[in-house]
Amino acid sequence: MSERLVVIGGDAAGMSAASAARRGRGPEELEIVAFERGNHTSYSACGIPYFVGKDVADAGSLIARTPEEFSRKHQIDARTGHEVCSIDLDRRAVLVRDLKAGSEAWEGFDQLMIGTGATPARPSLPGIDAEGIYGVQTLDDGLALRAALEKHPRRAVIVGAGYIGLELAEAMCASGLEVTVVGRGEGPMLPALDADMAGLVTDAVRSFGMTMLLGESVTGFETHDGRVSAVLTGQRSIPADVVVLGLGVLPNTALALDAGIRLGPSGAIAVDGRMRTSAEGVWAAGDCVEKFHRISRRAVRLPLGTYANKEGRTAGINIGGGYATFPGVVGTAAMKICSTEVARTGLGEPEARDAGFEPVSAVVESTTRAGYYPGARPIRTKLIAERGSGRLLGAQIVGEEGAAKRIDVLSVALWHGTTVEELINMDLAYAPPFSPLWDPVLIAARKAWDKVAAIR
Amino acid sequence: MSERLVVIGGDAAGMSAASAARRGRGPEELEIVAFERGNHTSYSACGIPYFVGKDVADAGSLIARTPEEFSRKHQIDARTGHEVCSIDLDRRAVLVRDLKAGSEAWEGFDQLMIGTGATPARPSLPGIDAEGIYGVQTLDDGLALRAALEKHPRRAVIVGAGYIGLELAEAMCASGLEVTVVGRGEGPMLPALDADMAGLVTDAVRSFGMTMLLGESVTGFETHDGRVSAVLTGQRSIPADVVVLGLGVLPNTALALDAGIRLGPSGAIAVDGRMRTSAEGVWAAGDCVEKFHRISRRAVRLPLGTYANKEGRTAGINIGGGYATFPGVVGTAAMKICSTEVARTGLGEPEARDAGFEPVSAVVESTTRAGYYPGARPIRTKLIAERGSGRLLGAQIVGEEGAAKRIDVLSVALWHGTTVEELINMDLAYAPPFSPLWDPVLIAARKAWDKVAAIR
Known part of the structure; x- marks a missing residue:
């Protein structure tokens, strides 16, 4: 007998699940x-800064796949502009609002996949709803x-100095704005x-001509005719024509919670x-679910697109009658701001302490290629290891072109408890165009091991 | 009481051992x-093609360190132009010829480190000693x-289509020669x-305007006034002003063998x-020693600079009174020819069969960055896995900028038996400038797993 799968959320997690389920059944x-x-399915949210900055x-x-493609190629009925307002587990149905028509209807399901994602934090500060403030x-936001x-604004203020904030700072800077x-x-x-x-990242951002204010909380926004004109912090007023909020995201859990999940x-x-x-019969994946962190051994919130896709695929394989598990994460992430590449995996020093490890760390400076080879760029590699066992706990890299993806070596090593x-x-591979003879990762390992092995 | 360490060979293995021994004692x-x-210590042999091609x-x-630097900074007496002709294990001495002075003398040792390296194969073909033929x-060769x-030669013929041959083909091409x-x-x-x-490599080399002749053995050289004028194969005569031999290397084992090692x-x-x-009391490292291959579980000859350095360091730590082991290799290597990057690790399909595995393989085409991000380049990734267990056995990558170093992820995975x-x-790290959301390595893993899991 035929079953019905309802998917809430048409982005990475939801549509990965739908596609994998379809492959199975x-x-x-x-x-x-x-x-x-929203108005789109399966697009690269991570690509938005590059669209804003016109690299794209x-x-x-x-957009990876439109609703029409899902329908035609996969017989998946993807309906944009439809918001699920409620889940009724007893009735096995969701209440769906057609945002254009303004109508609501109950849609039954046998299997339900929750991929509601996360919403950017938007603190209730004075003036936050003014024109010119963008999440x-x-x-559509992009x-x-x-x-x-x-409209050629002159001054941009980015609120938040995390991944998204810095990627958008690059985009603003590339568009010729003065960026704070x-x-x-x-x-x-x-x-x-x-x-x-x-x-190192602060130094790089400033070297690109941007202003970086640290240890300052935004307290509100000055407005003029309903438009933002300045960002206020405890210390100052920063004139702004455009403000971008990059304050992190919160998982969209209300629907699930209300349903008793x-x-x-x-x-x-x-x-x-x-x-x-x-x-x-209810599955979930992506930014709205917590992940098992393989190093801290704790449940964490880590809203990354790679996890959403892998988790969605896992859910979909299971819904489709197969068997798959998602084995957790080690917290690998990378970003670029102008010519600076940043990457990290595992636990940082404070995180390691917090998780009950006694960390030692080593930092080495090297180059991305043999020092004598054209295009060799600086790379700084930090390793965090457990004192006593020498087990790798985490790694961080800041450098220039060719630096960031080296974190993957450390991610795989971490995964295996090396x-x-x-x-x-x-x-590790060596040829002068690709690496110094001793790869920076290995030099860092030598230095970290010397510290692990040393008497305190 | 003071001991004396004699090191035979002043390159990667020998001087790594000397330096590590010095750190210990x-x-x-x-x-x-x-x-x-030779005339130099501790230089990057792998950099020679780039010196020839004027990238360097x-x-x-x-040159990483000169004899003067070894002497001044490390109190290591490194003597160039001195060849060890014989090892006498009973007398605990080596016979050393001063190549300039033409004199010989016995030098005693307590510990002996053999880092004699390897010598390029130089088949005894008619005309091989003509001018214009270079190993x-x-x-000094470089x-x-x-x-x-x-002297602006016009036509170069590279004999041998391995790593060194292709790197030198790039160098000749960059110097404006017609290259075969x-x-x-x-x-x-x-x-x-x-x-x-x-x-794929053949296609790339040809696309760069070089001629690639395959399945042809060189049978000799035509000469004119003592200079090479053509390379002869069974099939043809190829006009040449410069010939470069890249036929692989043979380990220098005669000294050790004669001494009964x-x-x-x-x-x-x-x-x-x-x-x-x-x-x-006799140690050895580098191209002259065999390595344990962690996947085939066989002793292999793999003359790579990274191994020479790591093995030399290992020997030196032990000579210096410490403890270290070299845990073998998985056969990772990378090279670049013009804009094409090539990398490999583990076993290829025929090698896997030869080692007793039943391999399945998967090849995927992807891009080095998100497809929509500027500078995304093609990358083809092949994974070889064991049927039944799904264990990764090897990987090969051919692509453009940003492709080769991805092999390291697979090397570390191989290392751990993943x-x-x-x-x-x-x-693995994802951001649009660094990778598609599903890293090419992971897409290849999905495809390989589908094959492993399938009924034949």
Whole structure:
């Protein structure tokens, strides 16, 4: 007998699940309907800063698949402009509002996949609803911001010095605006980076001609005729024609919570390894669920597109009658601001302490290619290891072109519980255009091992 | 009481060992003398093609440390122009010839480190000793070849289509010569690459305007007034003003063998994990020793600079009174020819079969960055896995800028015995400037796992 899968959310997690479920079960076995409240399905949210900064000319190129493609190629009925307002587990139905028509209807399901994602934090500060203040989460947000830049604003203020904030700072800078980044913490990208590595990012951002204000909280916005004119912090007023909010995101859990589905200790939806929620036949994946961190061994919220896709695929394989598990994360992430590349994986020093480890760390400066080879760029690599065992706990990289993706070596090593001693002899590729003879990662491992092995 | 360490060979293995031994034991405890028959110590042999092709202007920048630096900074007495002619294990002495003075003398040792390296194969073909035929192993070879290019030769023939051959083909091409590469095998870089991946390299080389002749063995050289004028194969005569030999290398084992030191099944010097040879107090490292291959579980000859450095360091730590082991290799290597990057690790399909595995493979085409991001370049990734277990056995990558170093992820995964199923969910870094959302490595893992899991 045919079943019906309802998917809430038409982005990475939801549509990955839908596609994987379809691979497992054909249309005669499984009807799939996906509801997306926005106007687009399956687009690269991570690409929005590059669309805003015009590295990517056309918003269409960020869209992996349109609803028409899902329908035609996969027999998946993806309905944009439809918001799910409620889940009724007893009736096995969701209440769906057609945002254009303004009508509501109950849609029944046998299996339910929750991919509601996360929403950017938007603190209730005076003036926050003024014109000229942009969040950047959806493609529509990106379109609005890029349209605003066509009016040649002069000064941009980025509120928040995390990944998205810095990527948007690059986009604003590339568009010729004077850019000020305001961050609450003592460095950018905390706690993803340790303070010493964050300091390198601060130096880089300033060297690109941007202003970076740290340890300042935004208290409100000055407005003029309903438009933002300045950003206020405890210390100053920063004139602004455009403001972009990059304050992180919060998981969209209300629908699940209201339906009685269990949240985990991190505050996101709790799932098992197969992406099942606490409710029978209800699955969840992506930014709205918590993940198991393989190093801290805790449930964490880490809203990254790679996890959403992998988790969605896992849920979909299971919904489609297969078997798959998602084995957790080690917290790998990377970003670029202008010519500076930043990457991290595992735990930073404070995070390691917080998780009960006694960390030692080593930082080395090297180059991305053999020092004598054209295009060799600086790379600074930090490794964090456990004193006593020498087990690798985390790594951070700040450098220039060719630096960031080296973090993957450390991610895979972390995944396997490798010690920095073992890492020293790992068989990494060498040729002068690609690396110094001793890869920076291996030099860092040598230095970290010397520290691990030393008497305090 | 003070001991004396004699090092044979002043390059990667020998001087890494000397330096590491010095870190362990100061000059009052350990006297260190290194004999090098060439004119230079510790230079990047891998950099020679880039010096020849003028990416590197100055030969001096390839030299990591001069004998003067070893003497001043490390109290290591490194003597160039000194060849060790014989090892007498009973007398605990080596016979050393001063190549300039023409004199010989016995030098005693307590510990002996053999880092004699390897010598390029130079088949005894008619005409091989003609002027204009170059081997490229030592820095002096590189200087000679670069000097030859100053005379504006027109046509270069590279004999051998392996790593060195192709790197030198790039150098010749960059110097404006018409280049023909002649390879004995049906593809370049066999058996390091499988035939399908080698085919991509052939296509690339030809697209750069070079001629690639495959399946042709060189039978001799035509000469004119003592200078080479053409390269002869069974099929044709190829006019040549400059010929470069890139036919691989053979380990220099004669000294060790004559002294009664045991060779291993691969024909190179046998060592244990600490780099001890079969003779008490005699250590060896680098191209002259065999390595344990962690995937085939066989002793292999793999003359790579990274191994020489790591093995030398291992020997030196042990000589210096510490403890270290070299845990073997997985056969990772990378090279660039013009804009094409090539990398490999582990076993290819024929190698896997030969080692007793039943391999399945998957090849995927993707891009080095998000498809919509500027500078995204093609990358083809091949994974080889064991049918049944799904264990990763090897990987090969051919692509453009940003492709090759991705092999390291697979090298570390191989090292740990990872399956392609587990690889699918590895936490690799993503941001549009660095990778598609699904990293090419992970897409390949998905495809390989589908094949592993399928009924035949």
